[in-house]
Amino acid sequence: MASVTIRDVARMAGVSVGTASRVINNASTVGPDNVLRVREAISKLGFVPDRNAQAMRGNSYEIGIIVRDITIPVLAGFVKAAQTVFDAHGYAMLINSVENNRGRELQMLDQFCRRRIDGLIMTTASEDDAQLVRAREKATFPILLSDRDLTENCDCTLIDHEFGTYQAVSYLIGLGHRRILLITGSTDVYPGRSRVRGYHRAFKDAGLSVDPHWVRFSTFESSTAFFETSSSLDEAVRPTAVLAGGIDMLTGVLKAIRGRGLRIPEDISVIGNSDSDLALLSTPPITVVKWDYEDVGRASAQLILDRIMGKVEERRRIVFPTELVIRGSCSAI
Amino acid sequence: MASVTIRDVARMAGVSVGTASRVINNASTVGPDNVLRVREAISKLGFVPDRNAQAMRGNSYEIGIIVRDITIPVLAGFVKAAQTVFDAHGYAMLINSVENNRGRELQMLDQFCRRRIDGLIMTTASEDDAQLVRAREKATFPILLSDRDLTENCDCTLIDHEFGTYQAVSYLIGLGHRRILLITGSTDVYPGRSRVRGYHRAFKDAGLSVDPHWVRFSTFESSTAFFETSSSLDEAVRPTAVLAGGIDMLTGVLKAIRGRGLRIPEDISVIGNSDSDLALLSTPPITVVKWDYEDVGRASAQLILDRIMGKVEERRRIVFPTELVIRGSCSAI
Numbered sequence: 001m002a003s004v005t006i007r008d009v010a011r012m013a014g015v016s017v018g019t020a021s022r023v024i025n026n027a028s029t030v031g032p033d034n035v036l037r038v039r040e041a042i043s044k045l046g047f048v049p050d051r052n053a054q055a056m057r058g059n060s061y062e063i064g065i066i067v068r069d070i071t072i073p074v075l076a077g078f079v080k081a082a083q084t085v086f087d088a089h090g091y092a093m094l095i096n097s098v099e100n101n102r103g104r105e106l107q108m109l110d111q112f113c114r115r116r117i118d119g120l121i122m123t124t125a126s127e128d129d130a131q132l133v134r135a136r137e138k139a140t141f142p143i144l145l146s147d148r149d150l151t152e153n154c155d156c157t158l159i160d161h162e163f164g165t166y167q168a169v170s171y172l173i174g175l176g177h178r179r180i181l182l183i184t185g186s187t188d189v190y191p192g193r194s195r196v197r198g199y200h201r202a203f204k205d206a207g208l209s210v211d212p213h214w215v216r217f218s219t220f221e222s223s224t225a226f227f228e229t230s231s232s233l234d235e236a237v238r239p240t241a242v243l244a245g246g247i248d249m250l251t252g253v254l255k256a257i258r259g260r261g262l263r264i265p266e267d268i269s270v271i272g273n274s275d276s277d278l279a280l281l282s283t284p285p286i287t288v289v290k291w292d293y294e295d296v297g298r299a300s301a302q303l304i305l306d307r308i309m310g311k312v313e314e315r316r317r318i319v320f321p322t323e324l325v326i327r328g329s330c331s332a333i
Numbered sequence: 334m335a336s337v338t339i340r341d342v343a344r345m346a347g348v349s350v351g352t353a354s355r356v357i358n359n360a361s362t363v364g365p366d367n368v369l370r371v372r373e374a375i376s377k378l379g380f381v382p383d384r385n386a387q388a389m390r391g392n393s394y395e396i397g398i399i400v401r402d403i404t405i406p407v408l409a410g411f412v413k414a415a416q417t418v419f420d421a422h423g424y425a426m427l428i429n430s431v432e433n434n435r436g437r438e439l440q441m442l443d444q445f446c447r448r449r450i451d452g453l454i455m456t457t458a459s460e461d462d463a464q465l466v467r468a469r470e471k472a473t474f475p476i477l478l479s480d481r482d483l484t485e486n487c488d489c490t491l492i493d494h495e496f497g498t499y500q501a502v503s504y505l506i507g508l509g510h511r512r513i514l515l516i517t518g519s520t521d522v523y524p525g526r527s528r529v530r531g532y533h534r535a536f537k538d539a540g541l542s543v544d545p546h547w548v549r550f551s552t553f554e555s556s557t558a559f560f561e562t563s564s565s566l567d568e569a570v571r572p573t574a575v576l577a578g579g580i581d582m583l584t585g586v587l588k589a590i591r592g593r594g595l596r597i598p599e600d601i602s603v604i605g606n607s608d609s610d611l612a613l614l615s616t617p618p619i620t621v622v623k624w625d626y627e628d629v630g631r632a633s634a635q636l637i638l639d640r641i642m643g644k645v646e647e648r649r650r651i652v653f654p655t656e657l658v659i660r661g662s663c664s665a666i
Contacts, residue, residue, distance in 0.1 A: 048444050048447050048448065062427070069413070070403065070409045070412060070413050071406055071409040071413055073404055073406055073409075076403045076404040076406075076409050077404050079403060079428075080402070080403055080404055080430050083429065083430060087429075090444075092427045092429070092444065092448065093427065093428060093429070094395070094425045094426065094427055095412075095426060095428045096416060096420075096425070096426070097413050097416060111381050111423075111425065114381050115381065115425065251610045251614065254614050255614070258614065277584045277611055278610055278611050278614060281584065281587050281588070281591065281611060281615065282614065282615075282616070283615070283616035
């Protein structure tokens with residue numbers, strides 16, 4: 001396999017090798033037309049500059065990815081889909097699972113600045129935390145926030161969790177449920193906040209009022225889902241349905257229900273968030289709010305590349321749709 | 334959060350800033366004692382050199398990771414466990430899912446050479462393929478093979494699949510099973526080869542002969558498991574037990590069995606490979622051959638760092654044990 005060289009890039013772009021080299025090294029002496037042509041040739045050829053060939057201010061052709069936890073299959077699917085876009089453009093991915101730990105998030109932002117990455121796709125433990133906001137603003141590269149909605153000048157790719165939860169809760173209300181336990185993460189971040197909003201809107205549209213006892217938001221961890229489901233099932237008045245409001249929460253909900261010998265859907269109805277082999281192969285198969293996380297991954301990768309190449313001006317905010325997939329885990333009461 | 338500087342490194346190592354800088358930039362003029370002390374200070378402090386501060390032959394403090402597919406939860410767990418070790422030593426991970434595609438594997442090896450990574454943890458699509466062997470031998474960095482056993486001079490971390498399969502098959506034979514379908518990947522690579530060996534050894538030790546009809550090896554894909562299970566269940570003489578011989582194969586086996594309305598374990602016994610929420614939360618819970626993939630991830634990371642820092646001489650080959658976890662998916666016949 002012959003390597004693509006800077007000569008190939010220069011030839012395709014119709015510029016001299018010197019010009020191609022100056023673009024790769026971010027020199028300011030090249031006209032915008034030539035910059036665009038060289039960048040496009042780099043993308044098409046999958047050219048990776050030798051680190052030696054890069055000047056001090058050179059690009060790294062590396063994108064940082066900060067996810068909560070790479071072992072959550074839909075997040076890994078997001079990353080893998082993003083990879084297909086980056087591979088095609090000669091970019092590599094530096095991936096780190098930060099586990100919603102703000103200290104580690106700060107550390108990674110600092111480290112990525114020193115590594116001179118070209119861009120970063122990240123979630124954040126907090127949208128408001130002053131120190132995190134400052135660290136993001138200080139970053140030397142563009143940032144794309146995934147499933148976080150910020151007032152800062154970042155691009156965002158978001159899932160329509162509000163509508164997803166609205167649809168799921170409306171479906172349960174239609175089946176006669178009123179004690180619907182929603183377990184989700186902090187309302188300090190977009191996915192928690194959106195799901196709580198969708199829950200309230202479904203009750204309001206059905207002419208019902210919300211009993212805040214059934215709305216639990218703290219973290220998106222599977223262990224939180226286990227704890228909240230367990231404690232509510234041990235109360236005198238039990239929920240009749242549980243909505244796992246996070247991509248990693250269905251396991252915790254199922255463990256709590258199985259541990260008490262309860263049957264789904266006879267004793268309790270269950271809805272998950274994001275599809276999975278677990279949901280599909282459970283007995284009965286679990287009804288879920290799902291979306292195409294790979295689509296989100298590809299779009300996020302393309303958007304950050306467009307931003308790096310200066311192809312977009314204004315801030316972009318893309319919202320991806322959700323869908324309620326009805327299986328066998330909910331019954332009428 | 335104050336950044337760790339080269340001054341902090343020099344102070345801890347008890348050397349001048351110039352010496353620390355020469356070590357970071359791999360200059361050959363520093364004595365081995367000082368190299369070791371500076372490297373250890375870098376590790377302890379989690380120092381990340383600014384890319385600008387690196388000379389032309391400088392280290393990247395980046396480790397490449399080539400996995401088959403990051404969306405397989407145990408592989409993501411392996412990567413996340415490795416991350417904890419690399420984070421503590423100031424190394425970042427460049428991760429790529431190559432999907433057992435040898436063309437992509439060659440491409441990544443080439444790209445990683447040009448990126449001047451410090452080391453690579455990888456699986457490979459083939460242990461024998463001449464072009465892949467040559468590309469690995471040509472690599473400018475040390476390589477650690479995970480779950481691949483090579484004659485080349487690479488370090489390896491392996492799982493004892495032979496014993497795992499031996500135990501699982503012996504258990505099934507003890508329950509009276511004889512038509513035990515083993516589905517696994519190609520015997521060109523260590524995990525496929527080891528499982529087939531374990532299968533044969535279990536039959537031999539029970540004084541039985543193997544009917545090769547029940548041993549299927551082609552790929553480790555879930556779709557292969559689905560296809561092989563489906564076709565064998567549609568034959569006149571069915572298997573009485575299925576062993577999913579790959580970390581991503583249980584889903585395919587379960588889909589084929591569910592699709593035919595068969596009951597586990599009444600109609601067919603099932604054993605999976607590697608533990609998962611799916612195995613644990615299935616009805617009934619699935620018996621599995623399991624091992625600690627996070628342990629393998631941490632050890633692999635430590636081993637490649639030791640190799641980079643020149644702390645080991647001879648080639649290392651570490652084999653990790655497996656364990657049979659008996660749940661409710663097998664019955665006597």
